Amino acid sequence: MEKAYIQVVETYVPQNTLSNVDLSLQFDIPQDEILKQTGVKTRYITSEEELASDLAVSVGKKFFKENAHIKKTDINFLLYCTSALDYVGPATACLIHEQLGLSKNCLAIDIPMGCAGFTNGLIMAKALIENGTAQNILFITSDMPSKVVHPNDYYLKSIFSDAAAATLITNTKGFEIGKFSFGTDGLGAENLIIKGSGARNPVDFDWLEKHKNVGGLKIGRMEMNGLEILKFSLREIPPLFEAVLHKNNLKESDIDYFIFHQASGIVIKYVSKKLNIAPEKVISSLEDYGNTVSASIPIALSNAIKQNLIQPNSNIFIAGFGIGYSWSATIIKN
């Protein structure tokens, strides 16, 4: 059986930023207080006409530019994970495939997931490599939560950020992807949801009228019960960690680094505390990027690689979790 590896990770952020100075002016909260509460200094915000798929195309172009040894014809699978599709149909992955100029023999599929999207998508990519269906998978994760956050919602606005990542999963070399554990609990759906979106609860006249002063929130509004999301994270991640260790025949002491979905400062701090992890083992990009949904884990991984933080032969526990509820985790080893 083939083995699956993460070989390359590239990232891309929009030009516009939202700083704690900006938030301080809008909400009259001291900058240092905002940093303490959220763990975030800088967030990236898409411009009005810029969508998650535009970020996806940009990160894809950057990926091929920075990695000239990988030809577009080498890619035989494009997986696109986002919670912000361009259309109900066609698949946004098909549009990105066209703009990147990938081969007609490359299949392009959407994975409409959020905070667990990166690790959920890795499960699929690993299976496609291991069963011989694909040899080089371009897995793009891209999100634009800023477009569904109410402009006056301090809590969500101070955490979420827009960004994209392109990850190459191959059968040759890189971080070997281990065995996964995962779970789903749809009872948590209401605790993190985009209201006024999709077919179940579309935007209507009353909605547009109610939100006319903030542009209508035409593609929906994110609502989050922060308390329940925190409780969910503290409840599910410890057994998820234990299950991943067991499946990969590892002990707690074998894990060199931890990359959690960059949910918020509080979630990362207390999940780490509950797992009794030394702070220096926790890799985070939260301060400089915020919560970039499905792009958060590859951004943290990419930064750690670029800064040479990861020693050879390291075991890295990665865990995606959130909206759904959905969660999954594995070990990657370099």
Add this chain to the structure above:
Amino acid sequence: MISIEDFITKLKEEFEDVPSDSLHANTNYREIENWGSMHALIIIALVDTEWDVSLTGSDLKATNTIQELFDVVVSKLK
């Protein structure tokens, strides 16, 4: 078994932005200066990680003082 003194010490450690001399058993924690929803999240997380007790939003709503909060935690200890 935890004591109210241990409980208050832990709260002081977690609430960096709250003056430590403002936390006593009979303090109404909602009336602490700078109190916000983030502090409620920290209480939930602290109690979960330190004592493996899962508080609900209703638990918090039913309490006002730190002593009352402590009593709920003790009643839920496994």
